[in-house]
Amino acid sequence: xxxxxxxxxxxxxxxxxxxxxxxxxxxxxxxxxxxxxxxxxxxxxxxxxxxxxxxxxxxxxxxxxxxxxxxxxxxxxxxxxxxxxxxxxxxxxxxxxxxxxxxxxxxxxxxxxxxxxxxxxxxxxxxxxxxxxxxxxxxxxxxxxxxxxxxxxxxxxxxxxxxxxxxxxxxxxxxxxxxxxxxxxxxxxxxxxxxxxxxxxxxxxxxxxxxxxxxxxxxxxxxxxxxxxxxxxxxxxxxxxxxxxxxxxxxxxxxxxxxxxxxxxxxxxxxxxxxxxxxxxxxxxxxxxxxxxxxxxxxxxxxxxxxxxxxxxxxxxxxxxxxxxxxxxxxxxxxxxxxxxxxxxxxxxxxx
Ligand code: NAI
Numbered sequence: 001x002x003x004x005x006x007x008x009x010x011x012x013x014x015x016x017x018x019x020x021x022x023x024x025x026x027x028x029x030x031x032x033x034x035x036x037x038x039x040x041x042x043x044x045x046x047x048x049x050x051x052x053x054x055x056x057x058x059x060x061x062x063x064x065x066x067x068x069x070x071x072x073x074x075x076x077x078x079x080x081x082x083x084x085x086x087x088x089x090x091x092x093x094x095x096x097x098x099x100x101x102x103x104x105x106x107x108x109x110x111x112x113x114x115x116x117x118x119x120x121x122x123x124x125x126x127x128x129x130x131x132x133x134x135x136x137x138x139x140x141x142x143x144x145x146x147x148x149x150x151x152x153x154x155x156x157x158x159x160x161x162x163x164x165x166x167x168x169x170x171x172x173x174x175x176x177x178x179x180x181x182x183x184x185x186x187x188x189x190x191x192x193x194x195x196x197x198x199x200x201x202x203x204x205x206x207x208x209x210x211x212x213x214x215x216x217x218x219x220x221x222x223x224x225x226x227x228x229x230x231x232x233x234x235x236x237x238x239x240x241x242x243x244x245x246x247x248x249x250x251x252x253x254x255x256x257x258x259x260x261x262x263x264x265x266x267x268x269x270x271x272x273x274x275x276x277x278x279x280x281x282x283x284x285x286x287x288x289x290x291x292x293x294x295x296x297x298x299x300x301x302x303x304x305x306x307x308x309x310x311x312x313x314x315x316x317x318x319x320x321x322x323x324x325x326x327x328x329x330x331x332x333x334x335x336x337x338x339x340x341x342x343x344x345x346x347x348x349x350x351x352x
Pocket of ligand 1: 144145146148177178179180181182183200201202203206221235236237238257258259285286288289
């Protein structure tokens with residue numbers, strides 16, 4: 001398995017592998033960039049099919065966190081942890097404490113938090129051995145999903161204004177894929193704004209709830225991709241825009257919370273060619289990290305401050321769309337370049 005020449009390596013500052021004999025912990029922590037400040041990124045526990053898959057995931061996710069934090073205007077870099085294992089079977093307090101010790105070893109250059117397969121209660125345990133843990137069950141910033149949904153809503157407004165010249169979301173049809181923590185909240189916020197909703201989820205109970213509460217039309221998991229709508233909002237899995245889905249989309253805007261929505265950068269180019277405006281995922285879904293980063297404010301976490309900071313999502317997206325239009329380039333490429341510019345400037349300022 002290669003590291004320095006790995007296709008996703010992208011100048012990572014540090015990648016550490018951990019093993020704890022007693023608890024069985026096998027983990028990788030990647031710190032991509034601390035040019036803007038200490039890295040932030042959650043801990044994912046997943047039964048990876050191979051070590052190579054785990055390494056690829058942690059490298060991609062930690063780089064994504066660098067871009068996300070930079071575009072959100074945070075004084076933080078990007079990092080991520082993965083624990084190799086099945087969270088239902090392999091998780092134990094001893095394993096989480098061993099993970100906490102691994103985080104402690106970074107001496108504050110990396111802050112962890114919950115992610116897929118870990119919970120605030122897990123963070124309480126890991127946080128028993130290190131202070132560099134965010135998102136604990138009490139005294140912290142709480143569930144990030146409401147902030148993420150609110151940020152997506154704000155970003156969606158910007159995208160709709162830019163692409164369709166409409167000032168609000170009233171009467172706009174939004175197709176939401178995934179009614180989990182973020183998708184269901186987003187549906188509620190959109191319904192309040194008078195948007196027309198079409199929804200899909202693999203869980204029929206969630207779909208029924210959305211249909212009942214928000215008068216949403218129901219589509220199945222395949223139909224949602226080709227639903228005629230103004231906005232397609234991916235709020236389920238990553239890599240939803242791929243060779244198969246791209247030609248089927250019948251929307252003007254793609255704006256949702258899912259991480260890594262493009263299977264590959266060329267799919268963003270494909271959206272651009274089809275005149276579908278793509279709101280780069282790590283810009284529009286930054287509400288969660290903006291919220292959790294507030295825990296590190298010298299006066300402690302305050303929700304009002306986090307809410308105020310969410311405005312940066314709309315500002316940045318607007319900047320991305322304007323630059324993209326001026327240059328005739330796809331927004332995802334413009335956003336990547338902007339994020340690299342922000343990090344590069346911070347690095348040079350530090351070095352000077
Ligand atoms: P979740 O796990 O609560 O919800 C995901 C939902 O999508 C579930 O209801 C699931 O049944 C559904 N789903 C899965 N596959 C589907 C498919 N093929 N078609 C339709 N529905 C499907 O996750 P959550 O927290 O709502 O996050 C959603 C996305 O947003 C994820 O990609 C996550 O990484 C991303 N995200 C979440 C943040 C947060 O604050 N929770 C922050 C930033 C990104």
